[in-house]
Amino acid sequence: MRTSEVAAQARVNPQTLRYYERRGLLPDPARSSSGYRSYGSEAVRLVRFIKRAQDLGFALDEVKSLLELAEGGPDRCEATRRLATSKMADLQGRIADLEAIRAGLARLVETCDQPRERRDCPILADISDDSDKEVHR
Amino acid sequence: MRTSEVAAQARVNPQTLRYYERRGLLPDPARSSSGYRSYGSEAVRLVRFIKRAQDLGFALDEVKSLLELAEGGPDRCEATRRLATSKMADLQGRIADLEAIRAGLARLVETCDQPRERRDCPILADISDDSDKEVHR
DNA sequence: CTTGACCCCGTACCCGAGTACAGGGTTCAT
DNA sequence: ATGAACCCTGTACTCGGGTACGGGGTCAAG
Numbered sequence: 001m002r003t004s005e006v007a008a009q010a011r012v013n014p015q016t017l018r019y020y021e022r023r024g025l026l027p028d029p030a031r032s033s034s035g036y037r038s039y040g041s042e043a044v045r046l047v048r049f050i051k052r053a054q055d056l057g058f059a060l061d062e063v064k065s066l067l068e069l070a071e072g073g074p075d076r077c078e079a080t081r082r083l084a085t086s087k088m089a090d091l092q093g094r095i096a097d098l099e100a101i102r103a104g105l106a107r108l109v110e111t112c113d114q115p116r117e118r119r120d121c122p123i124l125a126d127i128s129d130d131s132d133k134e135v136h137r
Numbered sequence: 138m139r140t141s142e143v144a145a146q147a148r149v150n151p152q153t154l155r156y157y158e159r160r161g162l163l164p165d166p167a168r169s170s171s172g173y174r175s176y177g178s179e180a181v182r183l184v185r186f187i188k189r190a191q192d193l194g195f196a197l198d199e200v201k202s203l204l205e206l207a208e209g210g211p212d213r214c215e216a217t218r219r220l221a222t223s224k225m226a227d228l229q230g231r232i233a234d235l236e237a238i239r240a241g242l243a244r245l246v247e248t249c250d251q252p253r254e255r256r257d258c259p260i261l262a263d264i265s266d267d268s269d270k271e272v273h274r
Numbered sequence: 275c276t277t278g279a280c281c282c283c284g285t286a287c288c289c290g291a292g293t294a295c296a297g298g299g300t301t302c303a304t
Numbered sequence: 305a306t307g308a309a310c311c312c313t314g315t316a317c318t319c320g321g322g323t324a325c326g327g328g329g330t331c332a333a334g
Contacts, residue, residue: 003280016321017324018282019321023321033331034282034330036280036281036282036330037281052234054321056234057194059321060320060321061320084242084246088242091235091238092239094193094332095236095239098228098260099228099232101190101228102225102232103177105221105225106225123291139310140310150292150294152292152293155313156292156293162290169300171299171311172311173300173312174311191291196290197291199289227323
């Protein structure tokens with residue numbers, strides 16, 4: 001597959017592929033005799049993964065390390081385990097945070113019908129209540 | 138409270154307060170006779186909320202609308218409900234995504250002990266499997 | 275054998291979210 | 305009454321993550 005084909009299937013700009021390549025997120029693809037990049041179909045999945053991970057709040061460098069984890073070279077097992085474990089804790093915290101916000105919104109929607117003045121808008125209170133909660137991520 | 142006091146308590150740079158003010162996320166504070174900003178303690182909670190929401194992947198404009206929701210003026214109830222509801226769906230999707238990644242990492246960690254070659258590294262497969270899953274957010 | 279649609283590379287530009295800097299005013303402890 | 309430590313405004317810079325542009329090569333259909 002050529003660049004623009006991969007880009008179209010992964011719904012990104014062709015330039016973005018070159019960019020990810022430079023950043024080391026995408027392996028350097030094979031080249032045709034004339035120098036054109038030639039990708040296999042994994043490339044599409046890879047790019048989609050990157051995009052999804054990004055949308056979940058991972059920076060490109062983090063995505064890179066996530067990919068290196070998935071790769072999991074035979075030797076780097078301990079490092080991998082540690083990184084994966086801490087990433088999981090991180091995710092756990094972020095999930096909890098999102099759920100708290102969701103719950104706040106749910107309460108808001110529920111009470112939205114009630115007499116104008118007796119509404120419950122607990123988002124602020126729930127989420128940033130005085131506790132010095134650590135920010136996750 | 139003066140600017141730098143609020144900033145310290147919310148653990149942000151004082152400049153950031155001015156920036157949020159410009160962006161309309163923070164209400165314009167009262168001013169002393171000499172023009173110094175003078176904040177109440179809600180300001181700290183507000184800024185912390187903004188920071189947390191941001192860490193959860195909301196852009197400042199989204200945070201702004203979240204805050205407007207929480208505010209919930211008596212008249213804008215229907216709009217509020219719609220926005221809150223769609224934001225909830227969005228959150229639901231993102232939570233699911235995070236959980237999928239978390240599960241992938243868990244499997245990876247579990248199988249990490251096993252014979253080097255029989256490891257399960259399903260992150261890629263799980264997350265960006267061929268389904269054209271919509272990206273959330 | 276040319277023309278339009280692609281590809282290459284390098285460099286430059288854009289946007290969001292801050293952060294810093296310059297030039298000046300205030301406050302307060304000594 | 306002076307210096308450190310704050311505050312003000314406006315403008316400029318940084319950084320991450322792209323996106324566009326210029327100048328040139330390639331390839332297949334007509």
